[in-house]
Amino acid sequence: MVNYVWLFMMVFGILVAGAQGNIEVVTKAALDGAQVAVKTSLSLIAIITFWLGIMKLAEAAGLVQALAKLVRPVTAFLFPSVPKEHPAMGAIVMNLSANILGLGNAATPMGLIAMQELQKLNKHQSDTASDAMCTFLAINTGCITLIPTTIIGIRVLYGSQNPTEIVGTTVFATCCGMLVAVLADRLLRGLYRNRW
Amino acid sequence: MYELINQISRWAIPVMLLVIPLLAFIRKVPVFETFVEGAETGFSTAIKTIPFLTAMLVAVSIFRASGAMELLASWLSPVLSVIGIPADILPHAVMRPLSGGAALGIATEVIKTHGPDSFIGRLVSTMQGSSDTTFYVLTLYFGSVGIRKYRYAVVSGLAADFTTLIASIIICKLMF
Numbered sequence: 001m002v003n004y005v006w007l008f009m010m011v012f013g014i015l016v017a018g019a020q021g022n023i024e025v026v027t028k029a030a031l032d033g034a035q036v037a038v039k040t041s042l043s044l045i046a047i048i049t050f051w052l053g054i055m056k057l058a059e060a061a062g063l064v065q066a067l068a069k070l071v072r073p074v075t076a077f078l079f080p081s082v083p084k085e086h087p088a089m090g091a092i093v094m095n096l097s098a099n100i101l102g103l104g105n106a107a108t109p110m111g112l113i114a115m116q117e118l119q120k121l122n123k124h125q126s127d128t129a130s131d132a133m134c135t136f137l138a139i140n141t142g143c144i145t146l147i148p149t150t151i152i153g154i155r156v157l158y159g160s161q162n163p164t165e166i167v168g169t170t171v172f173a174t175c176c177g178m179l180v181a182v183l184a185d186r187l188l189r190g191l192y193r194n195r196w
Numbered sequence: 197m198y199e200l201i202n203q204i205s206r207w208a209i210p211v212m213l214l215v216i217p218l219l220a221f222i223r224k225v226p227v228f229e230t231f232v233e234g235a236e237t238g239f240s241t242a243i244k245t246i247p248f249l250t251a252m253l254v255a256v257s258i259f260r261a262s263g264a265m266e267l268l269a270s271w272l273s274p275v276l277s278v279i280g281i282p283a284d285i286l287p288h289a290v291m292r293p294l295s296g297g298a299a300l301g302i303a304t305e306v307i308k309t310h311g312p313d314s315f316i317g318r319l320v321s322t323m324q325g326s327s328d329t330t331f332y333v334l335t336l337y338f339g340s341v342g343i344r345k346y347r348y349a350v351v352s353g354l355a356a357d358f359t360t361l362i363a364s365i366i367i368c369k370l371m372f
Contacts, residue, residue, distance in 0.1 A: 001346065001348075001350040001351055002331075002334070002346050002350050005331070005350065006251065006252070006255050009255040009256060009258065009259035009264075009294075010254075010255050010258060010259075012259065012264050012268070013255070013258035013259040013260075013261075013262040013264040014258060014262065015264075016262045016263055016264040016267055017258075017261075017262035017263065017264070020262075020263055022262070022263070025261045025262060026258055026261075026262060028261070029254075029257040029258045029260070029261035029262065030254045030257065030258055032257050032261075033250070033253040033254035033255070033256060033257030033258065034250045034253070034254050036253050036257070037246065037249035037250040037252070037253040037254070038246055038249075038250065040245075040249055040253075041242055041243065041245045041246045041249055042242070044241075044242040044245065045238060045239055045242040045243070048238045048241050048242050049235045049238025049239065049242075050235065050238070052234045052235050052236075052237060052238045052241070053231035053232065053234045053235035053238075054212070054213065054216055054231070054234075055234060056230050056231060056233060056234020056235070057216050057217055057220045057225065057227060057230050057231055057234065058216045058220070059234075060220055060223070060225040060230045061216060061219045061220035061223050061225055062223065063216060063219060097208075098208075101201075101204060101205045101208055102205055103205065103208060103209060106209060108336070111333075111337055112241060112336075112337065112340045115337050115338070115340055115341045116241070116340070116341055118341075119341040119342075119343075126342060126343075127342060127343055127344045127345055128343065128344075128345040128347065129338060129343050129345060129346050129347045129349055133337075133338070133343070133349070134346075134347060134348055134349040134352065137333065137334055137337060137338075137349050137353065138349065138352040138353060138356065140328070140333060140337070141327075141328045141330045141333050141334070141353045141356060141357075142327070142328070142353075142356040142357075142360070143328065145325065145326075146201050147198065147201050147202060147205065148321075148324070148325025148326075150300065150324075150325075151300075151303065151321045151324045151325045154300075154303070154304050154307055154312075154321075155307065155312040155317075155321055158307050158308055158311065158312045158317075159311075159312065160312035160313055160317075161313055162313070163312070164198055165318070166318055166321040166322050166325060167198065167325075168371070169318070169322040169326075169364065169367045169368055169371055169372075170321075170322050170325040170326045170364075171326075172363065172367045173322055173323075173326035173327075173360050173363040173364040173367060174325075174326040174327070174360060176359050176360060176362075176363035177326065177327060177356040177357065177359045177360030177363065178356065179359075180355055180356050180359040181352055181353070181355070181356035181359075184351065184352040184355040184356065185348075185352045188348035188351060188352055189348070191348075192347060192348055
């Protein structure tokens with residue numbers, strides 16, 4: 001699927017640029033994209049290094065495992081393939097909490113730590129996503145943010161009478177998305193298992 | 197409620213940074229050494245995401261700069277307006293899963309043009325806040341552990357994005 005999406009964006013983009021007579025934007029756009037990607041990755045070095053250190057401390061102190069134990073009823077349902085009280089669970093919960101609170105800078109590194117833990121449990125080849133990874137990403141991409149700060153800021157900037165009035169509708173829409181993410185994940189997991 | 201959540205967000209990380217090292221110390225963990233040991237792989241983890249993010253962002257950048265995104269949105273709009281999806285929000289809907297920055301830019305434009313308290317302005321605000329940049333998250337997270345085969349993760353992610361879009365439209369029509 002990702003192959004098709006990727007190819008479609010490349011081919012369709014270049015063809016449209018050619019047809020509309022501005023083929024020269026293609027090379028610049030490609031290099032700009034690469035530039036942004038490398039900058040993003042490099043800027044991650046600092047926050048990932050920092051949070052990996054903190055998380056290692058939390059693990060050594062037994063906090064991650066305690067957190068994993070606390071949410072076991074929910075995670076046992078969502079991630080049946082991950083052993084109970086595995087550090088992956090602690091990292092997943094911390095990632096989701098950070099997402100909910102809108103702490104993007106902490107959410108990403110914790111998510112990456114969760115992925116590393118899940119990769120240790122991956123029974124497929126090391127380049128293929130495991131069931132638990134697919135579930136985690138489905139929940140993560142559909143995750144609720146209680147206060148969408150950025151967009152509230154923009155609403156204030158353009159003179160909204162009630163900038164936070166969209167919080168309720170946002171939470172409702174995310175909950176619907178999250179529900180479908182979990183259901184779709186379950187359904188597809190079953191389908192893929194039968195195919196393999 | 198809003199104020200409470202804001203306060204929690206402000207305090208969450210400082211409190212964690214206070215509690216975690218203290219508790220580790222009480223449990224006789226060598227705190228400095230353990231931090232350094234954990235942080236060791238930070239560099240390689242971040243660097244590993246470069247090829248994945250480059251592949252994805254190059255394609256997104258071409259797709260956007262070439263005008264292909266607007267063209268696709270204009271093709272889709274007659275079809276989607278039949279089921280009640282306003283044409284003004286389509287560029288945002290197409291861009292939201294692909295690029296966080298681009299989607300935010302489009303949302304800002306829409307809010308500027310239509311006003312933050314118009315129906316379209318409220319709708320696009322809801323859409324921006326309620327979903328994430330699915331492809332960016334997938335590429336980054338899978339990339340950091342070297343996963344190239346995403347299996348069904350793209351399909352479930354897009355199913356969620358589409359649901360969020362429809363739910364945003366329905367709830368905004370009901371509420372505003």
